[in-house]
Amino acid sequence: MDFAFDTRTEELRKRLWEFMREHVEPAEPVAGAQRARLESPWHTPPVLEELKATARTLGLWNLFLPDPEHGAGLTNLQYAPLAEITGHSPQLAPTALNCAAPDTGNMEVLAEYGTPEQRRMWLEPLLAGEIRSAFAMTEPDVASSDATNIATHIRRDGDDYVISGRKWYISGAMHPDCAVLVVMGKTDPDGPDVHRRQSMVLVPRDTPGVEVRRAMTVYGYEDHYHGGHAEIVFDEARVPARNLVGEEGGGFAIAQARLGPGRIHHCMRLIGMAERGMALMCRRALERTAFGKPLARQGVVHEWIADARVQIEQLRLLVLKTAWLMDTVGNKGAHTEIQAIKIATPRTVVDILDRAVQLHGAGGVSQDFPLAELWAAARTLRLADGPDEVHQRSLARRELSRYT
Known part of the structure; x- marks a missing residue:
């Protein structure tokens, strides 16, 4: 392994450090003051939208995605020192660069497993920073450290899937711009292979039967900048079967x-x-x-x-x-x-x-x-x-x- 950063990484590091010092660090107290005046704690401070526009202008956008068609085309080794820099201001910098979880993971899933229609509907606006998303996997009623325990039920009904279950600590789901949930549940609860019982489906946040019940705190913090962490109940929420991600049993x-x-x-x-x-x-x-x-x-x-x-x-x-x-x-x-x-x-x-x-x-x-x-x-x-x-x-x- 060569310990030296290549030319492109060094150039991006320099550009990103300048962005951090000239724009992100001065914006931290401004964002705090603006947040106190927002309609709700989950809305985005105006200064963060300004940072996003500046980052796009500087070519510091979607750096995390190795796919050159959708992202910057960087390797993990090239992205590592850039992500480290954003860690100096985790509340602002990752979101400003459109490199914040859970959106990053959801974009990777859609880029790898999404159908052309799913990519058009959800990946493209996520890449543009026009919407936010959430990943619904963790549940309060089972030990979610063992993902085979996931109890949320996804039942096929004709041309639809019907979702029932309870999730919590669903990052990003409190944000008003959260448009879609990537939901993991069991489509084959009694299947012989415990690792093939789960599937993933895309559930628009405004789907009937989806109730965002409350915001969960983290050591008393609401984690506003990442869109909060929600408890969500799915009560016979119905979505088209074409919203399946990948194949049944592939979740x-x-x-x-x-x-x-x-x-x-x-x-x-x-x-x-x-x-x-x-x-x-x-x-x-x-x-x-x-x-x-x-x-x-x-x-x-x-x-x-x-x-x-x-x-x-x-x-x-x-x-x-x-x-x-x-x-x-x-x-x-x-x-x-x-x-x-x-x-x-x-x-x-x-x-x-x-x-x-x-x-x-x-x-x-x-x-x-x-x-x-x-x-x-x-x-x-x-x-x-x-x-x-x-x-x-x-x-x-x-x-x-x-x-x-």
């Missing part, structure tokens, strides 16, 4: 294909979040005095900062290796590394941000610094896209199989 495989790139994108952004926490920690240490000397001269603070730098560099190398493997041997070939970064990155970044919070004292848990919200987002990623323990179980079994 589990599609979900796994979707989650591979999603997991590495999260880890890329997490490194940027850690770098921002590191920067805030160093500035605070130099600015504050306690017990007669700057915090930067306290021995324990030296340890925190040194350990954080070592950990960030370790994570970055592992994420870049994973991206390189995904590009060269495919997602299956990089399975071990994808699970390794999903275990290591959120856990480590939570620790780094926790030390940054500690160094800021009361300010660290306040709204005056971004650390508390960054910590909540990082901690949540120890659950999202599969909890740590599921990845540890799978990774350990794969390692043990080499000796048995």
